[in-house]
Amino acid sequence: PPTLQLSGVQRTYREGEGRLDVLTGADLEIAAGELVALVAPSGAGKSTLLHIAGLLERPDEGEVYINGTACGSLRDADRTRIRRLDIGFVYQFHHLLPEFTAVENLVLPQMICGLSRAEAATRAEQLLAYMRLKDRGDHRPAELSGGERQRVAIARAVVNAPRLVLADEPTGNLDPRTSAHVFDALAALVRATGLAALIATHNLELAGRMDRRITLQEGRVVEI
Numbered sequence: 001p002p003t004l005q006l007s008g009v010q011r012t013y014r015e016g017e018g019r020l021d022v023l024t025g026a027d028l029e030i031a032a033g034e035l036v037a038l039v040a041p042s043g044a045g046k047s048t049l050l051h052i053a054g055l056l057e058r059p060d061e062g063e064v065y066i067n068g069t070a071c072g073s074l075r076d077a078d079r080t081r082i083r084r085l086d087i088g089f090v091y092q093f094h095h096l097l098p099e100f101t102a103v104e105n106l107v108l109p110q111m112i113c114g115l116s117r118a119e120a121a122t123r124a125e126q127l128l129a130y131m132r133l134k135d136r137g138d139h140r141p142a143e144l145s146g147g148e149r150q151r152v153a154i155a156r157a158v159v160n161a162p163r164l165v166l167a168d169e170p171t172g173n174l175d176p177r178t179s180a181h182v183f184d185a186l187a188a189l190v191r192a193t194g195l196a197a198l199i200a201t202h203n204l205e206l207a208g209r210m211d212r213r214i215t216l217q218e219g220r221v222v223e224i
């Protein structure tokens with residue numbers, strides 16, 4: 001099965017009398033190893049799509065399949081388990097824990113998933129080295145550059161070996177050169193691990209380097 005499949009996903013926000021049909025029947029399949037760009041104007045529904053794909057929100061209609069598992073009828077606890085084990089998130093702002101070092105930021109999510117501190121630290125250090133952050137492990141987020149923080153955030157997103165990475169403007173607050181470096185690190189990880197990745201971006205240069213580009217038109221997914 002595809003790593004991620006959306007089928008007929010609809011989402012309407014209601015406020016008082018008003019209604020906003022953000023997703024009106026979105027269909028999407030992403031296979032293992034595919035890096036897909038989501039390029040659409042602000043307000044088109046990119047974040048809503050990512051939240052639904054990441055099991056953070058439920059669609060009003062339609063189904064989300066992760067590795068072939070239909071997630072709509074699952075209890076919240078089962079959705080949380082799939083989210084923790086199979087899905088990694090990267091945001092525009094790093095969301096690292098400010099009081100903890102880069103290594104500790106990677107150790108904690110692994111311990112939540114049951115690894116010992118020693119196992120988690122070994123994996124954290126390997127992953128930081130892979131991201132060319134070997135000598136940054138003991139730094140807190142405030143002591144890292146913007147590009148380094150985002151590379152730590154990417155490392156954290158994949159530290160539990162998920163099958164799918166969802167990223168919302170992961171380079172949105174970086175200059176073009178740093179954006180390219182951060183993107184290269186993410187792309188290398190996807191290539192090396194066979195992850196599937198869906199990356200919302202306004203950066204057309206980066207979108208052009210991904211395997212496929214999709215947009216949202218009137219609440220539906222359209223291939224560009």
Ligand code: ADP
Nearest residue numbers: 013020022040041042043044045046047048049
């Ligand atoms: P994008 O990420 O493409 O900018 P969003 O998915 O964030 O788009 O939002 C799509 C539309 O839905 C926007 O008009 C936004 O204001 C609206 N919206 C998003 N979340 C909510 C919410 N929780 N309640 C009401 N409206 C929302």
Ligand code: ADP
Nearest residue numbers: 136139140141142143144145146147148175178
């Ligand atoms: P960039 O041009 O990539 O944004 P910066 O100029 O922010 O980089 O930082 C350059 C180097 O200095 C980085 O390697 C970073 O680790 C280090 N650095 C930045 N801010 C601090 C800080 N507050 N304390 C310690 N080291 C820092």
